[in-house]
Amino acid sequence: MKQNKTQNVLTTAFGKAKLSASILMLMGASLLMNPAQAVELIHLMVGESGMQRVTYDDLAQQGADLTGVRNSNLNITVDGNPVPILVHGRTDTKGRGTSQFFGPGAYIDFYAESADSLYTNERAFTLHFVTRQERRDLPRINIMADRTKVDATSDVSTVYLHTAVFEENNYYDFSSPTATDPWHYGQNYSIFSTPTHTFELTDVVGGTATASLRSEVLGMVDFDIEGNDHHYEVLVNDVNLGDQRFDGNAVDVFTSDEAVVSDGSNTFKFNFRPIAGVPFDILALNKFEVSYLRHTVAEASYLEGEFNTSGHARVSGITQQDAVVYRVNSPGNIQILESVVNGGQVLFNTSGVSGKYIVVGADDESDGFRSPRPQKLLAIEDISDGDAEYLIIAHSSLEGDALNELVQLRSAEYSVKLVDVEQIYAQYGAHVADAAAIQKYIHFAAENLGTRFVVFVGNDTYDYKKYATNSVSLIPTKYQTTPGGLLTVTQTPSDAAYGDLDGDLVPDLPVGRISVRTQDELQSVVNKLKAYQRREGYAGRVLVAADKEDAGNGISFTQDAEALISAMPKAWRDSIRSDFRAYPDVDGGQLAHEKTLAAINAGVSVVNFIGHSSHTRWSFSTPPILLSSQISSLTNVNKPALVTQWGCWNSYYVDPAGNTMADSFLLGGENGAATVLGASTLTTSEGERSLGVELNKRMYNQGITIGEAVIQAKQALAANEDFPAIQLGWQIIGDPALKINP
Numbered sequence: 001m002k003q004n005k006t007q008n009v010l011t012t013a014f015g016k017a018k019l020s021a022s023i024l025m026l027m028g029a030s031l032l033m034n035p036a037q038a039v040e041l042i043h044l045m046v047g048e049s050g051m052q053r054v055t056y057d058d059l060a061q062q063g064a065d066l067t068g069v070r071n072s073n074l075n076i077t078v079d080g081n082p083v084p085i086l087v088h089g090r091t092d093t094k095g096r097g098t099s100q101f102f103g104p105g106a107y108i109d110f111y112a113e114s115a116d117s118l119y120t121n122e123r124a125f126t127l128h129f130v131t132r133q134e135r136r137d138l139p140r141i142n143i144m145a146d147r148t149k150v151d152a153t154s155d156v157s158t159v160y161l162h163t164a165v166f167e168e169n170n171y172y173d174f175s176s177p178t179a180t181d182p183w184h185y186g187q188n189y190s191i192f193s194t195p196t197h198t199f200e201l202t203d204v205v206g207g208t209a210t211a212s213l214r215s216e217v218l219g220m221v222d223f224d225i226e227g228n229d230h231h232y233e234v235l236v237n238d239v240n241l242g243d244q245r246f247d248g249n250a251v252d253v254f255t256s257d258e259a260v261v262s263d264g265s266n267t268f269k270f271n272f273r274p275i276a277g278v279p280f281d282i283l284a285l286n287k288f289e290v291s292y293l294r295h296t297v298a299e300a301s302y303l304e305g306e307f308n309t310s311g312h313a314r315v316s317g318i319t320q321q322d323a324v325v326y327r328v329n330s331p332g333n334i335q336i337l338e339s340v341v342n343g344g345q346v347l348f349n350t351s352g353v354s355g356k357y358i359v360v361g362a363d364d365e366s367d368g369f370r371s372p373r374p375q376k377l378l379a380i381e382d383i384s385d386g387d388a389e390y391l392i393i394a395h396s397s398l399e400g401d402a403l404n405e406l407v408q409l410r411s412a413e414y415s416v417k418l419v420d421v422e423q424i425y426a427q428y429g430a431h432v433a434d435a436a437a438i439q440k441y442i443h444f445a446a447e448n449l450g451t452r453f454v455v456f457v458g459n460d461t462y463d464y465k466k467y468a469t470n471s472v473s474l475i476p477t478k479y480q481t482t483p484g485g486l487l488t489v490t491q492t493p494s495d496a497a498y499g500d501l502d503g504d505l506v507p508d509l510p511v512g513r514i515s516v517r518t519q520d521e522l523q524s525v526v527n528k529l530k531a532y533q534r535r536e537g538y539a540g541r542v543l544v545a546a547d548k549e550d551a552g553n554g555i556s557f558t559q560d561a562e563a564l565i566s567a568m569p570k571a572w573r574d575s576i577r578s579d580f581r582a583y584p585d586v587d588g589g590q591l592a593h594e595k596t597l598a599a600i601n602a603g604v605s606v607v608n609f610i611g612h613s614s615h616t617r618w619s620f621s622t623p624p625i626l627l628s629s630q631i632s633s634l635t636n637v638n639k640p641a642l643v644t645q646w647g648c649w650n651s652y653y654v655d656p657a658g659n660t661m662a663d664s665f666l667l668g669g670e671n672g673a674a675t676v677l678g679a680s681t682l683t684t685s686e687g688e689r690s691l692g693v694e695l696n697k698r699m700y701n702q703g704i705t706i707g708e709a710v711i712q713a714k715q716a717l718a719a720n721e722d723f724p725a726i727q728l729g730w731q732i733i734g735d736p737a738l739k740i741n742p
Contacts, residue, residue, distance in 0.1 A: 045372060045375050046113075047121045048114055050369075053371070054374065056104055056105065058374050067090075072087075074128070076126065083125065084141040084334045085141070086108070087102070087107075111334055118180045123432065126431070144334075145336050145338075150349050157309035157313045158296045159293050161307075162291070164292075170468075177219065199265075204292060205294060210257070212290070214291075215255075215287070215288035217254065218252075219282075229275070230247070232244060234270050235270070237261065248488075303315050303357075312350070314347050320366065324339070383419045384444065386415075390415065402526050435498075446509055453512070454510070457522065458475040460473045460654045495512070498511045505727060507727065512675070512733070514733075515663060515666065524670055528672070529675075546611050547613075548611075563689060567697045568697075597630075601634055610692060613645060614648065615655060628659055631661070634668075641673045642673065642706065649679060677731070677733070684723070684725070694717050698712050702741045705738060710730075
């Protein structure tokens with residue numbers, strides 16, 4: 001019955017058009033889900049701005065054989081809004097195109113801009129089938145033809161304004177003030193000379209010309225002083241174009257219309273200039289742009305730029321037999337111009353209209369168009385219904401027995417909903433991987449599905465675009481700005497921020513991340529969660545370790561550790577014998593290290609560490625309390641701990657190397673920890689101690705989960721003191737539903 005109903009719907013929609021079996025399947029599935037809507041056929045992922053062309057063959061290779069579809073029924077949208085398109089129909093037996101139907105030899109042209117996102121350069125455009133009735137709600141915008149004739153005898157211009165952009169993403173910076181682009185050329189310190197950057201320009205009119213320069217320089221430190229922190233000058237080809245002052249952790253834009261540039265190699269450089277009262281400075285070059293008059297020579301059969309001529313223009317460097325000329329009046333208003341191609345040169349008439357023009361070589365074999373990446377539609381699942389007290393958001397690569405075991409484990413106490421993160425991107429994020437889509441869905445789930453806990457199953461990495469590594473993000477995090485004194489951490493990875501439902505920078509919902517990359521890693525974590533719930537032979541044991549005294553800052557971590565113990569319920573604190581207190585100030589560094597290893601290996605319910613820490617170590621005593629490289633040698637198999645870390649950076653879960661203390665404890669195998677808590681940013685000892693006291697008042701109480709205790713502790717802390725680096729930069733790496741005292 002379902003198949004017949006689908007066929008009836010399709011027959012009504014398409015009339016007598018002959019459609020391939022593959023496109024009938026695509027359309028049938030979509031119409032069954034929502035027959036009132038225009039049918040989505042396939043996504044076109046655009047990662048490079050410019051004029052795009054998707055061909056019949058491109059689509060057919062991804063299962064979208066559009067043979068027989070009327071060209072007039074095709075439409076392309078982005079974020080639900082139509083974009084201008086030009087549909088060229090299939091080629092007939094005589095090699096001629098037809099304007100009525102799609103098929104072999106057909107293509108669609110459209111203009112697209114890539115995404116300005118921290119997570120991806122790709123923007124999702126969607127190809128639709130739209131009936132005549134549906135065009136009222138989803139109108140098609142055609143690329144219109146400008147019928148201005150080309151006169152081969154007219155004077156022509158061979159000059160246009162070209163903007164060359166120079167950007168090297170060499171260095172990731174957690175204090176970069178560019179929210180969607182934390183990569184730059186590299187940090188420069190005022191005590192050293194700054195580098196000279198060489199850049200190449202081609203076809204400069206006259207060989208040497210005056211150009212416009214725009215550069216972005218990042219301020220990486222913020223001094224607590226009146227006035228500006230930064231002062232620098234800009235030189236192009238050793239000519240000083242001026243100097244600039246600005247304040248704080250910010251992006252500074254320098255512009256000049258007096259940069260003299262030449263064909264070939266040129267140089268860009270900035271120099272530090274002193275400011276009274278500023279001891280040193282740190283700046284970084286993000287990128288620079290040079291706009292200059294250039295001869296109209298296409299590169300790779302593609303030219304895009306600003307033309308300002310009263311009549312005809314000629315572009316050379318086209319290797320194809322044919323070419324297409326577009327005028328982009330705006331992204332929503334594009335015209336195709338008549339042109340004449342002769343000997344690799346394209347002649348067209350601007351009619352005196354200044355603006356952006358795109359000239360692209362094109363033929364049946366190859367062309368200079370940008371190529372969007374066709375992506376098959378995701379079969380949409382219902383993720384907006386039911387109960388989800390315990391909401392698991394997982395990456396599809398981790399589906400399997402281990403994930404099913406996690407669902408079963410938590411189903412004993414909560415209603416559990418397992419959601420593929422790709423479904424969230426499709427339904428809440430316009431099909432693009434982005435933290436905003438996840439945030440929207442979590443807010444929806446909290447309001448409508450009764451969600452009390454959120455668990456991400458999948459790792460993350462800050463190198464989303466693979467500038468420096470081949471690391472992969474399975475589920476992206478949010479990034480928050482947290483104060484760090486002289487250094488403002490603008491890129492604090494914060495799963496905790498997903499749980500901030502009212503925007504007050506204090507989480508309302510516990511969010512944890514099981515930061516696994518493989519199903520085997522997930523199986524080990526699930527095994528440890530089960531072992532922790534059983535806690536055979538080691539329930540009630542607690543280890544407290546501290547760093548040595550920081551005399552320079554007046555901090556006694558031994559006293560802080562005792563404050564954590566004092567906040568515990570009496571039965572728990574009374575059980576902590578001297579061999580479960582590892583204090584370098586009391587024991588010496590070696591004995592404190594040995595106590596820590598012995599206690600964890602014997603099995604402890606909770607490990608507390610307070611002191612200085614980094615990605616890979618606890619304490620700066622000698623030897624350190626613990627190193628990440630030593631965790632794999634722990635022998636507490638079947639006796640995993642819950643670990644709380646009160647120090648900086650120890651749970652920085654987006655590290656591409658994956659070697660933080662938290663990662664090592666959670667992912668190293670059947671030993672280590674079942675869940676780890678700690679900081680993903682730069683924190684203060686005062687803030688760590690304060691949250692530690694609030695958490696220890698709660699997490700040992702009977703029946704309370706770690707997630708609930710963390711949320712209550714952060715809210716209690718925020719009610720009296722403001723520690724945003726703790727409120728948003730302290731994470732749950734593991735399961736927020738774990739209980740210390742069931």
